[in-house]
């Protein structure tokens with residue numbers, strides 16, 4: 412099969428590898444507009460079980476990635492100066508560039524050709540001529556999807572909160588969500604270590620807070636200084652670091668039809684999942700597995716593309732519903748901060764509807780008991 416893939420992120424790279432592993436005679440090329448050694452953002456986090464989805468189909472990949480990850484068993488939700496540690500929520504994180512570097516090497520070792528610095532901008536581009544399958548894995552702002560919205564039945568909703576993806580040299584002890592009230596509104600930092608010396612430090616605010624703080628009129632250095640001042644107690648003097656960091660709004664994207672002719676969507680081009688549930692990369696890799704299996708199990712491309720969507724939709728929808736509930740929770744943080752620290756942490760834990768009281772009790776009996784009995788003092792001074 413002649414397979415051409417637009418976009419060398421986790422979705423495109425992993426799909427390329429799976430197809431080559433299946434049959435080395437496949438002719439697979441990935442076109443990536445960026446250079447090999449640069450990417451946007453800092454580290455990405457996987458929820459504890461996230462790599463389990465790989466184990467059944469790709470144990471070597473689990474073995475490759477696991478040692479590269481920073482891991483920790485707890486989550487910390489800080490309500491201003493009150494940190495609430497929440498047990499039973501293991502996470503793992505890895506630098507985005509490190510993840511991609513290993514995916515490049517893995518794909519190339521299997522015989523995939525990756526063309527860096529190659530931006531494809533039209534489906535009639537000569538590089539795509541004669542392809543049996545064209546995979547649009549070019550991310551949340553995919554032009555393949557945007558230019559064919561009628562065929563894909565695309566729904567897109569630019570959410571109102573603003574976020575900016577920074578890093579810092581302070582290695583935090585756990586995955587942390589720190590919420591700080593300021594005169595302009597609540598600032599939330601999603602921060603976690605992804606290497607022994609680096610952490611992601613993503614700042615999110617509501618649109619009203621963003622307007623009141625005057626970010627529209629600040630340049631990059633002023634924006635960093637403002638965020639450093641808000642989170643001074645958390646950063647311990649470590650500067651905030653930028654990597655093509657700018658304020659963005661989250662595009663919540665979904666599609667009713669995932670393919671037309673020989674063109675198929677995958678990863679963020681297919682659907683976006685809010686970063687607060689740590690599942691975008693996992694979903695992208697699961698899409699790759701699903702399409703690889705659908706092709707393996709089908710007699711024709713048409714059948715495979717239909718099977719890909721039919722099999723993948725139900726499990727994907729569950730995670731997407733959770734991600735969308737999480738988006739709405741963050742959009743209410745200016746109001747939710749009025750809860751007591753315990754109620755706030757409990758509200759956070761149950762925000763997606765996938766964790767009910769029994770599950771909180773199973774994961775962290777102390778938090779469940781404090782919430783039930785309204786006796787936060789049983790936790791001791793740190794509460």
Ligand SMILES: Cc1cc2nc3c(=O)[nH]c(=O)nc-3n(C[C@H](O)[C@H](O)[C@H](O)COP(=O)(O)OP(=O)(O)OC[C@H]3O[C@@H](n4cnc5c(N)ncnc54)[C@H](O)[C@@H]3O)c2cc1C
Nearest residue numbers: 418420421422444455456530531549550678679686691692
């Ligand atoms: C702020 C933020 C934080 C996040 N945090 C997490 C997290 O903690 N955990 C997690 O799992 N996920 C996280 N995500 C989501 C995760 O990054 C994505 O879900 C994941 O990268 C999707 O993979 P992908 O391959 O579909 O797309 P991408 O990773 O976006 O890759 C698409 C690639 O296509 C290339 N490209 C685009 N257009 C073209 C073109 N015309 N020609 C050639 N190449 C092109 C791009 O350069 C890019 O390399 C986060 C996302 C954001 C924005």
